[in-house]
Amino acid sequence: MTTPRLDIDIAKIAHNAKELKELYGSKGIGIFGVTKATCGDARIANAFVQSGIHVLADSRISNIRRMRHAGVQAQFALLRTPILSQIDDVVKYADISLNSELVVIKALSESALRQNSTHKIILMVDLGDLREGVMPSDLESTVREVLNLDRIELVGIGTNLACLGGIKPNEKKMADLSSIATDIETRFALTLAFVSGGNSANYDWFISTNDTGKVNNLRLGESIYLGRETLFRKPIPGQFTDAFTLVAEVIESKIKPSVPSGVVCQDAFGNVPEFVDHGQIRRAILGAGLQDVLVSGLTPRSDIEILGSSSDHIIVNAKQVDLKVGSEVEFDLDYGALLSAMTTPYVTKRYVT
Ligand SMILES: *Cc1c(COP(=O)(O)O)cnc(C)c1O
Numbered sequence: 149m150t151t152p153r154l155d156i157d158i159a160k161i162a163h164n165a166k167e168l169k170e171l172y173g174s175k176g177i178g179i180f181g182v183t184k185a186t187c188g189d190a191r192i193a194n195a196f197v198q199s200g201i202h203v204l205a206d207s208r209i210s211n212i213r214r215m216r217h218a219g220v221q222a223q224f225a226l227l228r229t230p231i232l233s234q235i236d237d238v239v240k241y242a243d244i245s246l247n248s249e250l251v252v253i254k255a256l257s258e259s260a261l262r263q264n265s266t267h268k269i270i271l272m273v274d275l276g277d278l279r280e281g282v283m284p285s286d287l288e289s290t291v292r293e294v295l296n297l298d299r300i301e302l303v304g305i306g307t308n309l310a311c312l313g314g315i316k317p318n319e320k321k322m323a324d325l326s327s328i329a330t331d332i333e334t335r336f337a338l339t340l341a342f343v344s345g346g347n348s349a350n351y352d353w354f355i356s357t358n359d360t361g362k363v364n365n366l367r368l369g370e371s372i373y374l375g376r377e378t379l380f381r382k383p384i385p386g387q388f389t390d391a392f393t394l395v396a397e398v399i400e401s402k403i404k405p406s407v408p409s410g411v412v413c414q415d416a417f418g419n420v421p422e423f424v425d426h427g428q429i430r431r432a433i434l435g436a437g438l439q440d441v442l443v444s445g446l447t448p449r450s451d452i453e454i455l456g457s458s459s460d461h462i463i464v465n466a467k468q469v470d471l472k473v474g475s476e477v478e479f480d481l482d483y484g485a486l487l488s489a490m491t492t493p494y495v496t497k498r499y500v501t
Pocket of ligand 1: 184227228246346348349368369370378
């Protein structure tokens with residue numbers, strides 16, 4: 149089988165999805181399955197659906213369009229606030245979108261009118277992570293304007309933490325979101341179907357809290373794919389952390405010094421490399437590089453060490469492992485590595501069950 153390739157264990161992903169859905173469901177929290185790390189891959193999306201997750205969320209409309217065209221039977225939510233120049237496609241392909249700009253929501257309203265449809269929105273509130281969201285002090289006036297728009301249905305509010313500012317979604321932040329939801333419902337005499345508290349980083353809060361308040365939804369990607377929460381990247385009990393495997397192949401294997409000889413200048417990427425002297429070692433070159441995967445996000449499954457990489461090569465210290473030309477080497481991937489391997493055309497995807 150050709151390399152570099154990504155082995156994707158659909159059964160493990162389905163297991164993780166089902167267990168997490170049940171876990172969060174035990175305290176009344178529903179799940180959107182986030183598909184953006186896997187480029188809207190239809191088989192993975194179908195595994196989510198078969199595990200009982202009926203809303204799939206992606207940051208890109210092109211991924212949502214791809215899943216729809218592949219016949220994935222789910223509702224679709226657009227995670228990133230819509231790009232104005234893509235508004236018609238957002239209304240056409242997404243059932244719900246997460247929003248933070250009135251000018252965008254007005255454009256959604258006009259587009260929905262033109263297309264004779266309606267569009268649901270979740271308004272994002274910035275609780276301090278400082279990526280997307282309306283500031284809490286502006287929320288009431290924003291809601292008032294949204295409620296005046298034709299063909300727009302306000303179905304919820306949400307927040308996103310631990311993404312840009314690394315802010316922890318703790319008891320206080322979730323209580324703040326709950327009380328904001330209560331205020332909006334009371335003031336405008338409406339019911340918010342979704343109070344969406346965050347992402348895979350909400351795991352610790354969820355496990356430790358006795359009171360989820362009005363928070364009834366989370367949007368989960370990484371913890372389903374990689375079986376970890378994302379504040380400390382701790383494995384979640386009962387979850388598979390190895391559903392994805394990057395496989396690369398040895399193209400050169402020789403005993404060479406561990407330190408380069410000559411005058412040290414910049415490497416291929418403008419860095420000045422540093423090496424520790426371990427004497428003569430077996431250096432294996434793998435036929436994969438930065439065009440294939442974010443190498444810094446790879447962890448070898450065997451006892452070897454990544455020494456460096458360039459566009460098309462990864463160089464490892466084979467230590468005691470018998471790596472010959474043609475040997476396959478397996479790696480675990482972090483989220484960034486997964487995203488890059490799924491996105492590049494150079495990595496073959498193989499589905500294993
Ligand atoms: C990516 C994203 C998520 C999912 O985050 P994970 O850490 O993968 O669970 C949730 N919400 C928004 C708005 C996102 O952009």
